[in-house]
Amino acid sequence: MKNYIKLLVFGLMNIVMVAGCSNDDKSSDKPLEPEKIEPVSVEKTNSTKIYMHYMPWFETKESSTDKKWGYHWTMANKNPDNVGANGRREIASYYYPLIGPYHSGDKNVIENHLLLMKYAGIDGVLIDWYGTYDVNDYRMVKENTEQLIDMLDEVGLEYAIVYEDRFLTNVVNAGKAISVTGAAKTDLAYVQKNYFSDANYIKINGKPLLMNFGPIVLQTPAEWTNVFNTLTEKPTFLTLWDQSIEAGANASGEYAWVYKNSTYLTNFYTNTKPKLNITMGAAYPGFKDFYVEGGGGGAIGWTIEHNNGTTLDETLSLAKNAAVDYLQLITWNDFGEGTMFEPTVEFGYSYIEKVKAFAGVKNTENVFSDISRLYELRVQKKGNIEIQKKLDQAFNYFVSMQTAKAKQLLSEIK
Template identity: 80%
Template sequence: MKKYITLLFFGIMSILAAAGCSSDDNGSDEPTKPETLAPVAIEKTNSTKIYMHYMSWFETNESSADKKWGYHWTMANKNPNNTDANGRREIASHYYPLIGPYHSGDKNVIENHLLMMKYAGVDGLLIDWYGTYDVNDYRIVKENTEQLIALLNKVGLEYAIVYEDRFLTNVVNAGKAISVTSAAKTDLAYMEKNYFEDDNYIKINGKPLLLNFGPIVLQTPAEWTNVFNILTAKPTFLTLWDQSVEAGANASGEYAWVYKDNSYLTNFYINTKPKLGVAMGSAYPGFKDFYAQGGGGAAIGWTIEHNNGATLDETLSLAKNANLNYLQLITWNDFGEGTMFEPTTDFGYTYVEKVKAFSGVKNTESFFAEISKLYNLRIQKKGNADAQKKLDQAFNYFVSMQPAKAKELLNEIK
């Protein structure tokens, strides 16, 4: 009997010791797993749906297959490997992103952009999209877009596609499709299968929203009817202002853009909007392209000065007075045309702060600097698993609208 009692005693002690070692190992060798929190919508008073036009076309020398910076940072004659005395890279823009030039498929960049937009009161993104074909940089744009989409739901933002039919001719000329309509059908079928059914894909009047930057190649109602026949149901389809006639009955309405001066917006709101089923307004901080300086082609030929934020104030005021259901902000990051809302070294957080005020975000405290700090720490602590787990937790606090907790956690990371 004593033999069995002795064996039982040592067996229990061994189990307790093993449990203790296991507990110690988890506590000391592995970082605490971050708490996953569901996204919470930001509280705001403006009922207008506010969407941000977004470009996913940026590549760096680290992300691209040929180890060269992408066209949208270089155009024809700029070299981002060159830096000035302040460490700023030489890029094809009059303006400089606060986080520096980046790769659009970088998760840390996407995280930064989406949190900035969420805290500014933006409801969703309208993503500039070139289609499915491996021609020029179209495949890269598609891949970067899908990296973006993968994080959108985690942040709690919606999205829709802005289809660029202007590039369909390039697809045919490259021998990838037999006609522009067959290429468009392939693209639309892909959208329906992979995007339209997403819970956070923007729906208007119960149908997925699809914008077209044009039409430019498919310029007749018959062509659009042919293309849309591939779909189970037609989308809520918006063309550029004054161009819905080219889509005929396929068009559900139009969206405003940026052109020469603000009088075109005024005309859209007064004369065009009342005639449309769905009208989407626009607001922008300015327009100043870099094409001539960058060797990227002829200059557009006109400029809308930023005027220290006055241009954005005016276009937001026009939007407010127009009593819009939908507003597109132009753009988050078209640095080549100088229409960016993204924080820059030139304007800081001025434009996202103005959007936040327009949105009527109820929490008036600003957390944009903390969102930047999250990005900077992601870069500084690369390879530090413990720090990255804490940063994951800070991200979860941000998306669940607990920014004070995120700020406190960020301040703990040295």
């Protein structure tokens, strides 16, 4: 009888323990944390380093402190709150982003952009950067830049800064700095401290790459020497084409840009490239600015038609024939000037498909639409923690080149 009671008690204890475990399981019935996977590089046959010029300057009503759409969507006379019969917002561009107008600091947008670039065979991002001062929208650009940088190493892409010295005069006029060289010293000291030391910051000849869109304000070698004297490590410094004379011995080389027609590229490769230690080529899909129509300033005065992709084909071919070691794609998202590689309603994924072919990406599987699907689900399921965790896992599969797993996971989410 005692043995029977002991067995009965033991059985009841087991039931309680099992029930307790079950309750614990229910209380911890939380979404599984996504498996963290290190990024895997895209395999490609073209050894050219391919970089994308990137504008981190877009704001939406939700992201801005004054609850207004940013200038680069509106210019002077467009209102994205106006939605047409086609469902598109009114923006200051002839072209419309496939994901619609966005905030550059939105992590879902950054995720979408960087994954598309990765699978197109792009090695890194060249970030258009206005400095550190809280003048006009420069602070917003800096904050958006750092949101971008935070995700770059997760995706497995490099980056470098393209410094806009043209805004230094505005900083001085706003009373934020005593001189333009003083402001530049502050900016570049920040770049050195916060960016140069990153493992995924682009290095050329063992030194961090720094590019300048100009020079525009600092136009003498003495000024650049003064600015660089505050740095413990002199960068590999590239100016805009035909402008390195203004930086003198501080310049390591030059990079090409978009201008009027492809003969300027041909001339740069034929006549300037042989004289430079470092040359960065350029490729672009076209140029059609919106400034006059958007009330954003005077006309640039010239247009380069997109020609159904043949302009991009031509500029990529010129870069290939010139055997450049480094190529800058102009640009990911300057919608105001119509130079965007970012997928649009008008051109779809065709431009990044061409880059993918140029890069010789070995994985020929088409995943661009699946990456867009990831973005759509991020937006649609914004408040659903469980689904967002699954989407985090899909992102991790994408960065580690496990596309079949990523696609399967996306297909399971309704």
